[in-house]
Structures are given as C-alpha cells and as structure tokens.
C-alpha cells in the first residue's frame with residue numbers, strides 16, 4: 032500500500048480500503064485563545080495566552096516543565112512561578128484538566144471532555160481513551176451527602192518485550 036494519509040483507495044478487488052480520516056480539529060490562534068480564556072472568566076494576558084497556546088495548539092498532554100520550555104522559546108522571561116500559577120488558574124476555571132499519573136508527575140490536558148488515559152510507564156506518554164470505551168461497574172455506594180465529581184481511569188502500560 033502506498034496511499035498517502037487521507038487517501039481513499041478503491042480497487043477492483045473486493046477489498047475496499049478506506050483510511051481513517053483524522054477528526055477535523057478546531058484551529059487555535061492566539062486571537063481565539065484570548066476569547067477562549069475570556070469565556071472561562073480568565074483575563075487574557077500575554078503570558079496566559081502563550082501558556083494556553085502551548086497546550087491548545089498541540090492538543091497534547093504536557094507537563095508544566097514542557098509547557099515552560101515551549102513558552103520560553105518565545106518569552107524567556109516567563110518564570111516557573113508564572114507557569115505554575117497560570118496552569119492552576121486554568122484548572123480551577125475548568126479550561127484544562129489535570130491528570131496526576133503519580134504524585135511527582137502531573138500532566139495538563141486541553142481535552143476537558145469525559146475521558147480516560149493509557150499511561151506508558153516507559154515512555155511517559157499519555158494517550159486518551161474515549162469514556163464510552165470503558166464501563167465501570169460495581170462502584171460502592173457513595174458516602175452520604177456526596178455526589179460523583181468524576182471517575183478517572185489511568186491504565187498503566189509498558190512494552191511486552193520488557194516484561
């Protein structure tokens with residue numbers, strides 16, 4: 032097969048090859064990120080836009096250190112404290128979500144839809160799992176006077192060869 036990504040090959044053989052088309056992603060610009068921040072009650076300062084842009088333009092799970100490295104390529108004056116404070120503000124305002132894979136490793140996730148994760152303990156890579164792919168049964172009754180805030184599942188994986 033030599034199809035380009037997104038190329039549909041319909042052959043005369045009974046096998047119909049249809050490549051999976053990636054979902055069209057919303058294009059983020061510094062301008063609409065400013066609007067996005069405002070819609071979450073966040074004053075869109077320059078630094079906040081840069082920090083949000085690092086996450087939203089890539090649509091990846093990033094650590095604070097990775098975000099800081101990205102932001103610093105354009106704005107070396109951005110301090111670690113600013114990056115951490117801004118990320119905490121974003122989480123608090125539900126613009127992004129925090130994924131704690133272990134007490135020393137926190138990822139920031141621009142995808143706030145209900146979903147779960149695979150975490151590769153060898154590569155440190157976090158991959159989304161659609162919430163509809165996992166069903167949780169047998170949860171104990173909630174303590175009196177509480178409601179479910181969310182169920183987050185992290186499936187830890189590593190390569191088979193290393194076992």
Ligand SMILES: [Zn+2]
Pocket residue numbers: 092140142146147148158159
């Ligand atoms: Zn995610």
